Amino acid sequence: MSRYPEPTLAEVADWWTTGVTRIAPGEVEHRGVPVADIIGERDLVSAMYFLVLGEWPCTAHRDLLEAALVGSMDHGPQAPSIAVARMAATCGIGINNAMASAVNTLGDSHGGAAQQCVELLNDVVGYAEREGVTIDDATEVVVAIWRERSPYLPGFGHRFHPIDPRRGPLLGLVEAAVADRHVAGRHLTAALRVEAILAAQRTPVPMNIDGATAVIYAELGIAPELSRGFFVLSRSIGILAHAWEERSGGRRNKGPMPPAILPTYRPSAPIPDVSAPPAAP
Ligand SMILES: CC(C)(COP(=O)(O)OP(=O)(O)OC[C@H]1O[C@@H](n2cnc3c(N)ncnc32)[C@H](O)[C@@H]1OP(=O)(O)O)[C@@H](O)C(=O)NCCC(=O)NCCS
Known part of the structure; x- marks a missing residue:
């Protein structure tokens, strides 16, 4: 038994409520403007500004x-x-x-x-x-x-x-x-x-x-x-x-440097085994 009440259809539809884009069969609209009125009419930067900020830039x-x-x-x-x-x-x-x-x-x-x-x-x-x-x-x-x-x-x-x-x-x-x-x-x-x-x-x-x-x-x-x-x-x-x-x-698997040059290797102290059980007190 879920601790949440059965959601209504409206609650489900409201879950991702958005003012950015609306679609319906055969329709795409951005912030109230049909996409057909933007394509070929507006440049990418203006359209981006509009989509993100909600207004057309001057x-x-x-x-x-x-x-x-x-x-x-x-x-x-x-x-x-x-x-x-x-x-x-x-x-x-x-x-x-x-x-x-x-x-x-x-x-x-x-x-x-x-x-x-x-x-x-x-x-x-x-x-x-x-x-x-x-x-x-x-x-x-x-x-x-x-x-x-x-x-x-x-x-x-x-x-x-x-x-x-x-x-x-x-x-x-x-x-x-x-x-x-x-x-x-x-x-x-x-x-x-x-x-x-x-x-x-x-x-x-x-x-x-x-x-x-x-x-x-x-x-x-x-x-x-x-x-x-x-x-x-x-x-x-x-x-x-x-x-x-x-x-x-077409080169495959290129590393960060040509293979003739290797990163400096400087052995350090052994890394402690953190998975080991703690020592008895
Ligand atoms: C980009 C950055 C890492 C380059 O640093 P750097 O050339 O290695 O410079 P250093 O750390 O060697 O600093 C050289 C001197 O300039 C000063 N300096 C460098 N960047 C500074 C900054 N953003 N504000 C104030 N002083 C700065 C240092 O204090 C140092 O002063 P000193 O000679 O009296 O000791 C550094 O300028 C920085 O952190 N800028 C802020 C972050 C930023 O804008 N990043 C985007 C980079 S496109």
Whole structure:
């Protein structure tokens, strides 16, 4: 005997209630718009924005989001996500499995810093509004608070690029959108102020791709976690390109390094057998 009462048909139908998509025989509708009115009428970025956020973007916002997505697509096999995509593709698994393996490497320290950077920039703008101070002054306070937790600020610094080549073009587009009053520019001001603070430290640390795209996401009012979702969508394109190229090369079972090079072997103390019963007291 179940402890739950017999569900009604309505309760079952309500289980996955959604405002995103409705289907019926011969019908597909996204957020109230028949798919036939979207196909051929709207570009992918607009349709994606609409599906995820529930409203059509204006052209300027669409262009900014598209620029962020284009900028994050790929960073070559030196990036863990791309290396994993290529290695997985040689293992005889399907393209979807290779892509999923690669996407699963994206997180706080690879590809995910835009999420925390949007949080940082939102903190600055929120503090400025609450306390009635300038964005520059708010940045000084919020950066000091964040640096008590970690000296590393998300969205700044790069292991490879002294200056990230994607930073300039992306920020240029945001500056133009601010000049045309399409976005307010407060998050941009905050990010530039953070960069100025980091430029004054012993090792200057300019904004990276995650920081520059975070400026766009934050200016568009996109939630921090969604920013990471958009990065994943964008990087999936590079992942697909590399998995496909590697697959087309025909090499099988490629390891992370050419077989002539082996990982350093440094025998360590024996690992204790945790399955052994505890010693009698
Ligand atoms: C990307 C990252 C790991 C590269 O680090 P790295 O080049 O190995 O830099 P190091 O850890 O050797 O740090 C070098 C110096 O720069 C400083 N620095 C590096 N990144 C910094 C950051 N994000 N914020 C503040 N200071 C930073 C370090 O404190 C260090 O200072 P010091 O010389 O006075 O000791 C690092 O910049 C970072 O963690 N950034 C934040 C996370 C992020 O945005 N990741 C996405 C990268 S695209």
